[in-house]
Amino acid sequence: MKTLELTGYLAGVNARKTKLAPDGVVLVVESCRNSGARRTTGKRAVLKRADARAKAASVQPILSNY
């Protein structure tokens, strides 16, 4: 199994993203975010609880489309 260090790996991804940006090859996050249309009932419940926990703790929830 290939092993890399996380920080270096992310730096490489970000560098590649920056390099490709002028060509519009990599779209913004929102275009890639799961629309949630096909989520199972169980997954919707998990995401709803995470959303509620975040709000209760005054933490920014992660937009998950549940």
Next chain:
Amino acid sequence: MSADFDVVAGNDAAFDRAMATSGFVDDEKALHGQGGWYHPAHPQFAVEQVSGGYFDGRADKTRCLKLTVLGNAAIVLPAIEDMIADRLGQHEVAGGDMSMLEQARALYALAEGLDLDYLYRRIVEETGNPAHLGLSKRP
């Protein structure tokens, strides 16, 4: 990106103990009966143990990528080829959900050193269409 992390664990009891030792607490169990956790310090996220084998036994686990974080801590991710194939398969099933296709295209664009033969095989196995990436035939 969404708030959940899906995990495949080979040993349910050991994984449950490891999560507890790391400070995770039980979330309400999902309908499929697998484990669910969250960490009180990061309540906006959820961790869910998914049922079934790793990509239903079709993917090559030796291609996984281990990313070291701090000290001996690490996270093991699926190979990019398997993630791309999974998204393309979901796109075909979803019937017009473009987010899965855009995820696959973004991963394909950002990845380096892809094994195109393995990628093509996995896309077909996941009932995806390689043509969405410009792969019209087996490399």
